[in-house]
Amino acid sequence: MSLLELRDVTRTVIPPDQPALTILNGVDLTVESGDRISIVGRSGSGKSTLLNLLGLLDMPTSGLLTFDDRPVKSYSSAARDRVRGAQIGFVFQQFNLLPGRTALENVAMPLLYAEGRSFWRRKKLAADMLEEVGLGNRMESMPDRLSGGEQQRVAIARSLVRGPRLILADEPTGALDLDTGSSVMQLIDDVATRTGAALVTITHDPAIAARARDHFRLDRGVLTRAESAELAAESGAVS
Amino acid sequence: MRRAFTSLVGAVIEAWQELRVHRTRVLLSLIGVAVAVCSLTTVVALGGIVQQANQELSERQSGRPASLFVSAYSNQGTAIDSATMDATWAETLARYDITYGSRVMQTAQAVPFTTGVVDVQTQAVDQPYGEMHRVRLTEGQWFTDEDAAGLAPSLIVNQIFWERLGSPELRTHPTVELGAQGGRPGTTAVIVGVYPVGSYETEPAMFMLADQLSAMTAARPSAVVQDPYGGGGSTRYEMWVPPAISDQLMEVVKRDFSSALATPGGGTGGIQVDVYRQDYAQYGDDPFLVTKLVVGGIAVLVLLLGALGLVNIALVTVKQRVREIGIRRSFGATAGRVFFAVMMESVVATIAAGAVGVIAAVLLVQNPWTKDLIGQGLVSDFPPFPAEAALLGLVAATAVGALAGLLPALVAVRVKVIDAIRY
Ligand SMILES: Nc1ncnc2c1ncn2[C@@H]1O[C@H](COP(=O)(O)OP(=O)(O)O)[C@@H](O)[C@H]1O
Ligand SMILES: [Mg+2]
Numbered sequence: 177m178s179l180l181e182l183r184d185v186t187r188t189v190i191p192p193d194q195p196a197l198t199i200l201n202g203v204d205l206t207v208e209s210g211d212r213i214s215i216v217g218r219s220g221s222g223k224s225t226l227l228n229l230l231g232l233l234d235m236p237t238s239g240l241l242t243f244d245d246r247p248v249k250s251y252s253s254a255a256r257d258r259v260r261g262a263q264i265g266f267v268f269q270q271f272n273l274l275p276g277r278t279a280l281e282n283v284a285m286p287l288l289y290a291e292g293r294s295f296w297r298r299k300k301l302a303a304d305m306l307e308e309v310g311l312g313n314r315m316e317s318m319p320d321r322l323s324g325g326e327q328q329r330v331a332i333a334r335s336l337v338r339g340p341r342l343i344l345a346d347e348p349t350g351a352l353d354l355d356t357g358s359s360v361m362q363l364i365d366d367v368a369t370r371t372g373a374a375l376v377t378i379t380h381d382p383a384i385a386a387r388a389r390d391h392f393r394l395d396r397g398v399l400t401r402a403e404s405a406e407l408a409a410e411s412g413a414v415s
Numbered sequence: 416m417r418r419a420f421t422s423l424v425g426a427v428i429e430a431w432q433e434l435r436v437h438r439t440r441v442l443l444s445l446i447g448v449a450v451a452v453c454s455l456t457t458v459v460a461l462g463g464i465v466q467q468a469n470q471e472l473s474e475r476q477s478g479r480p481a482s483l484f485v486s487a488y489s490n491q492g493t494a495i496d497s498a499t500m501d502a503t504w505a506e507t508l509a510r511y512d513i514t515y516g517s518r519v520m521q522t523a524q525a526v527p528f529t530t531g532v533v534d535v536q537t538q539a540v541d542q543p544y545g546e547m548h549r550v551r552l553t554e555g556q557w558f559t560d561e562d563a564a565g566l567a568p569s570l571i572v573n574q575i576f577w578e579r580l581g582s583p584e585l586r587t588h589p590t591v592e593l594g595a596q597g598g599r600p601g602t603t604a605v606i607v608g609v610y611p612v613g614s615y616e617t618e619p620a621m622f623m624l625a626d627q628l629s630a631m632t633a634a635r636p637s638a639v640v641q642d643p644y645g646g647g648g649s650t651r652y653e654m655w656v657p658p659a660i661s662d663q664l665m666e667v668v669k670r671d672f673s674s675a676l677a678t679p680g681g682g683t684g685g686i687q688v689d690v691y692r693q694d695y696a697q698y699g700d701d702p703f704l705v706t707k708l709v710v711g712g713i714a715v716l717v718l719l720l721g722a723l724g725l726v727n728i729a730l731v732t733v734k735q736r737v738r739e740i741g742i743r744r745s746f747g748a749t750a751g752r753v754f755f756a757v758m759m760e761s762v763v764a765t766i767a768a769g770a771v772g773v774i775a776a777v778l779l780v781q782n783p784w785t786k787d788l789i790g791q792g793l794v795s796d797f798p799p800f801p802a803e804a805a806l807l808g809l810v811a812a813t814a815v816g817a818l819a820g821l822l823p824a825l826v827a828v829r830v831k832v833i834d835a836i837r838y
Contacts, residue, residue: 228833233745254749261747272742272836276436288425289747295421334746 177245179342179374180207180230185239187225187397199225201397203239209341211374212365214385216408217394223378224346226394230376231344232260261289265335265373267364269347271327273319273334279306280315283333290338305333309363325356329363336367343368345377349384361387382409422752429743430759437732444728445768448815451721452772453779456808458713460780462706463801471798475548477693478653481661482547485652485668487676487688495676495686497650503675504652507668515655517541518625524593525601526619528579532595535576536620539628547655550622555585555608558624562607568593568627571608576619585609593631602631625650665690718811725819729761733823740827741835750828757827761820762813769812773805 187200199222207213207230217223228234229241232248241248243259251259265286266272273282280302287298294301306315309329319327328348335343345364349357361377361384368375379385385405393400393408402408434441485504487495501518508516520539525532544550545557553574562569570591583589588605595601604623656664672688733740740753748756777800779785 224837231745233832254751257744257747257749257752260745266745268836272738274739274742277432281432285743286746288429289743289749289752291418291421295425338747 178206178208178242179211179244181205181240181242181245182229182236183240185229185236185241187222187229187234188237199397200229200236200399203397203399205230205392205399207342207374207376209374210372211376211390212368212388213374213376213390213392214388214405214408215376215378215392215394215399216380216382216385216405217378218380221394222397223394226399227344227346227376227378230342231264231266232256258289261286262338263340264342264344265338265340267328267331267335267343267345267348269350271319271324271331271351273327273330275319278316278318279311279322279330279333282319282330283337286334286338294338302333302337305337306330308367309333323356324352325360328352328356328360332360332364332367336371336373339371339373341373343373343375345375347379348377349379349381357381357384380409382406385409422755426752426756426759427763429756430763433756433760434764440728440732441764444725445764445771447721447724448765448768448812449772449775451718451815452769452808452812453775454717455715455811456773456776456804457779458717459711459807460776460801460804462711463804464780464798466706467798467801471549474694475550478547479549479655480694481656481658481692482694483654483656483661483665483668483690483692485654485672485688485690487672487686489685489687499676500650500652503672506675507671508654510671511664511667513654513656515543515547517544517547517653519544519651519653520625520628520649522628524621524623525595526576526591526593527595527601528619530579533619536618537628538620538622539625540622541625543655544622544653547653550610552608553611555606557608558622559607563624563626565605568602568604568623568631569607570604571610571622572606573610573616573620574612575616576621577606577609579619580606602634661692665692718815722815722819725761725765725815726822729757729819729823730826733757733826736827737830737835740830741832744830744832745836753830754824754828757824758817758820761823762816765812765816765819766809769809769816772812773808776808777805 182203182205185200185203186198188196188198190196203226205213215223215226225234229236232243232251235241235248243251243263248256274285277285280299283305284298284302287294287301290298303312303315306312309332311326311329311333314322314326314330319330322330328351332348343364348364349360352360364375364377365387367373375388377384377388382405385391385408388405391402391405391408393402485507487500489495504516504518507513517540522537522539523534524537526535542558542560542563550557550571552571554577555571557571558569567590577583580589580591583606585606585608590603590605592601593604610622669688669690672690673686676686676688740748743753744750781800
């Protein structure tokens with residue numbers, strides 16, 4: 177049983193007054209619990225589009241996308257939203273924290289869409305999560321008072337606070353310097369390992385990609401497996 | 416069920432945080448709503464107060480719905496014997512179990528004040544009259560059984576009368592000598608109550624009990640002075656009955672009176688009996704309908720203008736928040752939830768603004784200056800702030816919030832998540 181599966185997935189958009197544009201073409205990918213997957217590719221190769229599909233934010237134009245072996249098409253839109261909220265955590269390149277809300281409120285935000293204990297105890301859960309990413313002393317800080325690395329830690333705490341089974345990171349270190357980037361990646365890795373969550377990281381940094389076990393390369397909408405992060409990145413350089 | 420509850424609470428929390436973050440903008444937009452709700456509530460409250468004042472005034476003059484009057488006269492123009500009339504009246508009240516019935520006689524009584532003797536307009540009535548005409552007193556109380564049984568006549572005088580006596584404490588049982596003239600002693604009467612006057616009234620006036628007036632007149636016929644106001648000393652017979660049975664009652668009372676007054680030999684031919692209704696509700700239509708419609712129309716217009724401003728600002732706000740909505744959606748917020756949260760923002764905010772507006776309206780209407788302005792000469796006793804006006808203000812604020820929230824909520828739902836979080 178796989179967590180997430182893509183079979184011959186195509187994503188086509190038809191921009192206004194222009195011919196159809198195929199962004200993803202015949203993509204096959206299986207994500208199991210505990211997987212560490214990296215996807216590298218140049219800008220515009222379709223990485224974010226792929227991640228949106230993995231995160232159930234978008235639907236394939238053709239092909240099969242399943243979550244927990246169930247075709248995503250068979251979910252209602254609200255059910256898809258709820259599965260996403262409960263099972264998937266996003267980490268974005270530009271952090272995407274809510275401005276004007278404290279770190280604590282930002283981390284507690286996903287729990288507003290939970291039920292029962294998680295909902296009612298969201299303050300406590302969020303505080304614990306912030307402790308875990310080393311920001312126990314910055315709970316009441318607004319995002320604009322935090323450094324880039326700190327903001328990304330808050331974003332990581334937010335993506336993990338509901339205990340997702342899949343973590344999707346879209347260039348998580350793209351806006352950070354080298355050292356901060358690697359410590360942030362270490363943090364994501366650690367938490368994913370501890371909770372047994374699968375981690376899919378999109379990056380164009382080979383050093384970040386090297387942390388994964390399975391390496392993929394996306395080139396003009398075509399996904400191919402590579403033996404190593406170096407090979408994935410190199411083949412990109414060659415083409 | 417559990418999900419519905421957490422969704423509701425969650426949406427309110429979200430809305431509240433949102434309002435807190437956009438404090439200034441929200442405050443600015445809400446000023447309009449608060450002002451609109453304040454005007455609506457004020458206008459409705461003032462309308463209600465003026466209407467109530469009008470109604471009370473007309474009730475004081477021509478009775479509460481339904482008030483029936485009985486009059487009888489002979490075709491030859493001779494007066495009907497008042498003893499016979501009184502007896503028939505008493506019988507009729509007893510037969511139909513009518514609690515609220517009163518005779519009303521307009522007379523004048525000579526009252527010696529320090530400035531000289533004045534013929535004071537006097538209404539002689541029966542005890543139920545106070546309730547029937549909602550007579551309100553500022554001092555003392557309406558005629559009691561004890562007053563009726565007392566040997567000395569009791570008087571309820573108006574404010575002017577009382578003040579001319581130097582505003583004596585009623586506890587001290589102040590008295591006046593009715594009909595005292597030229598050293599001749601009059602009848603001692605006790606003042607038991609004081610009623611307020613409109614500012615257009617300048618003369619002393621008073622109420623006394625009809626039976627006590629008759630007793631006094633019988634003892635000393637000269638006590639009755641010709642009524643200077645044209646009442647002619649004739650008696651009016653008045654009853655206050657449930658409107659539902661008033662038509663039926665008018666017929667039977669007329670029949671009973673006609674047969675009771677018929678002369679033994681001559682049948683009813685020589686006697687004309689009339690039973691008629693005179694209160695403001697007799698025409699069925701609400702006489703204040705037009706006022707209500709005009710006032711309500713203006714208020715709704717004002718509120719709609721407020722709502723328009725709110726929609727405008729809410730729309731701008733939502734457009735600036737597309738990204739935030741996308742982020743929330745990617746963390747599990749359903750479209751329905753986003754719709755509801757945006758709607759709640761508007762509702763929570765307008766309810767708060769509505770509360771402020773209602774409070775402002777209460778302060779506006781209930782201050783002494785306004786009371787003076789509208790109460791002038793009309794309302795002796797200013798009615799309290801109408802609760803339904805306050806309620807209407809809050810309901811209108813909520814409705815406007817929901818209405819103004821609808822459009823932004825629809826816009827929020829249509830936000831494309833992937834476009835919203837793309838940088
Ligand atoms: N909705 C869309 N309409 C038109 N073009 C799109 C749309 N979404 C993505 N694209 C195009 O598809 C390509 C891949 O986009 P994206 O997945 O964001 O690439 P990456 O994240 O790898 O940079 C880009 O050229 C982008 O301009
Ligand atoms: Mg991208």
